[in-house]
Amino acid sequence: MIPSLDRLLERIAEERLQTPDGPGLISALLQQKPVNRLPLVFWRPQNTAVPGSSFAMDEQFFCKEKMLAAHLEDMAACAAGTYDAVLCIRPNFGTVFVPAMLGLDFTVPPNAYPWLTSHFTKKQILAVDPNMVSSSAMMERCREYIAYFRQILPEWIHVYMPDTQGPFDLAHLLLGDQLFLELYDDPAFVHHVLEIVTQAYIAVTKEIKQALNEPLHQCFHGHALARGIVMENGGARISEDSATLLKPEHIDEFVLPYDKAALEEFGGGFVHYCGKNEHLMDAYLQMDCVRAVNLGNPEMHDFSKTMHQVVQQQKCYFGLWPALEGETCREYVQRMRQASNQGRQGLILHWDESLFPQYTCGEIHALWTEAMTQVTKPDQR
Numbered sequence: 001m002i003p004s005l006d007r008l009l010e011r012i013a014e015e016r017l018q019t020p021d022g023p024g025l026i027s028a029l030l031q032q033k034p035v036n037r038l039p040l041v042f043w044r045p046q047n048t049a050v051p052g053s054s055f056a057m058d059e060q061f062f063c064k065e066k067m068l069a070a071h072l073e074d075m076a077a078c079a080a081g082t083y084d085a086v087l088c089i090r091p092n093f094g095t096v097f098v099p100a101m102l103g104l105d106f107t108v109p110p111n112a113y114p115w116l117t118s119h120f121t122k123k124q125i126l127a128v129d130p131n132m133v134s135s136s137a138m139m140e141r142c143r144e145y146i147a148y149f150r151q152i153l154p155e156w157i158h159v160y161m162p163d164t165q166g167p168f169d170l171a172h173l174l175l176g177d178q179l180f181l182e183l184y185d186d187p188a189f190v191h192h193v194l195e196i197v198t199q200a201y202i203a204v205t206k207e208i209k210q211a212l213n214e215p216l217h218q219c220f221h222g223h224a225l226a227r228g229i230v231m232e233n234g235g236a237r238i239s240e241d242s243a244t245l246l247k248p249e250h251i252d253e254f255v256l257p258y259d260k261a262a263l264e265e266f267g268g269g270f271v272h273y274c275g276k277n278e279h280l281m282d283a284y285l286q287m288d289c290v291r292a293v294n295l296g297n298p299e300m301h302d303f304s305k306t307m308h309q310v311v312q313q314q315k316c317y318f319g320l321w322p323a324l325e326g327e328t329c330r331e332y333v334q335r336m337r338q339a340s341n342q343g344r345q346g347l348i349l350h351w352d353e354s355l356f357p358q359y360t361c362g363e364i365h366a367l368w369t370e371a372m373t374q375v376t377k378p379d380q381r
Contacts, residue, residue: 002065003054005152008072012087013154015079017362022084023230026348030270030291031233032314037372038336038343039084041227042361043320043350051092056110060092064145067092068152075157075226081353081361085227088158088220091145093138097162098197098204099173101136102128119176122189128174130199134207146211158220160228161208166238166271167258170197179242183250190254198258202265205236217267223294229318229348234268234291241296244275256283263289270318276300285313292316292348307339311346318348329356329364333371343372 025039050057052070060067071089079087094113096106108114120128133139142162149159165173171193172179182190209216219235222228243255263269268289273280274296281301284290292315295301299322310317323332332355340347351364359367 003069003073005065005069005072008069008076009152009154011076012072012079012157015076016082016087017080018082018087019084019365023086025084026086026229027232029345029348030229030231030316032345035344037369038340038347038349040365040368041085041229041348041350042078042081042083042353042364043225043227044078044353050111050113057112057114058108058110061108061114064091064148067145068149071226078226082227083361083365086158086220086230087156087226088160088222088228089149089153089226090160090222090224091142091149091162092224093142093162095163095165095169095173097138097142098133098164098170098200100138101133101204102130102174102200103132104174116173119178120174122182122186125174125193125196128196130196130203133200133204139204139207142208143211146208150212158228158230159212160220160222161205161212161237163224163239164201164204164237166240166243167194167198167201167262168240168243168255170201172242180245183246183254187253194254194258198262201262205262205266209235216265219266219269221270223272223318231270231291234263234270234289235266236263236269237272238262238269239272240280241272241274243280244273244277246277246280248279251277251280251283255280256287260287260289263287270294270316272296281306281309285309285315290315292318294319298322303335304339307346311339311341314345316346316348318350320350320352322352323355329359329367330371332356333368337371343374 022039025035028035052073055066055070060070075087096114096116099116100106104116105118106114106116146159217235218232220228220230221237238259268291270292271284271290272294284293298320303321336349337343
């Protein structure tokens with residue numbers, strides 16, 4: 001039995017606590033406009049398990065009503081901590097989304113996200129037409145789910161893009177680990193594959209934006225979560241986990257040109273990757289079309305160095321930062337303030353709700369706002 005969507009929406013509307021200026025602060029910060037304080041987006045790891053409590057992943061994947069109910073269950077559990085964020089939902093098809101449109105087989109388990117069960121051979125991938133995404137069964141399913149979500153949801157819950165990954169990640173999904181051998185054995189072939197997947201990424205994004213009635217150069221994005229951001233100077237997100245495995249010359253040749261082409265088609269965007277690669281971070285921060293960087297493993301990075309780079313390059317860091325051992329809540333907030341040009345630049349923090357569980361979201365947001373709006377005295381500089 002599907003839970004009542006009306007009741008879930010009523011609960012979300014009743015419990016939602018949202019600051020009126022929060023989304024505007026996020027948008028302004030991404031545009032490098034002056035802000036009077038940094039926004040704060042509360043975070044809990046909903047993306048580490050199947051969303052909701054009523055349905056397995058295979059049930060959600062093949063039923064739009066069950067998928068929407070599951071995501072509304074997740075949203076209802078965190079609506080009271082909305083504050084500066086926007087509430088948002090996406091059709092959740094996992095990383096197989098674009099590869100399935102290009103013809104790869106996949107499976108949907110009950111308790112995990114979908115995964116691919118095949119890869120292309122070199123001969124097969126040479127026959128792939130990136131324009132086939134428009135008429136694929138997966139695209140039709142996505143359009144159907146988006147139309148249903150938009151019909152049911154109020155305007156203050158935003159539907160956003162499924163997981164489109166990024167060009168190099170897509171190439172890895174299509175070819176498997178053979179891709180890394182081909183970097184040396186047949187670089188021309190790798191470039192051909194990257195041309196195909198970049199065209200597919202752009203075509204898929206345009207198709208979905210049309211279904212969302214979303215401008216090419218703007219977007220809402222939750223990055224797999226119910227509380228997200230609004231970006232008015234960029235319409236896309238790129239995920240490039242596999243690129244962290246490459247050496248600098250391969251990043252320069254096989255990753256950056258294709259990411260740049262994909263992002264520029266949509267007026268810019270933000271990038272995500274797990275792992276650590278200093279060259280990749282440096283390169284993204286120097287790209288004009290990159291508005292923000294999200295790290296999947298911030299614990300692997302030097303906080304002070306990274307935030308200095310972000311501020312110097314006039315970008316944003318959007319994501320988690322771990323607390324130091326023994327650090328108090330107030331000390332953590334002050335560290336974030338000092339690293340972000342005294343709370344004025346470069347940081348859209350995902351506040352991990354498990355960091356200081358003795359505080360409510362409301363208490364944390366009040367403490368954060370107080371710290372970010374305090375006047376900096378000369379001896380504090």
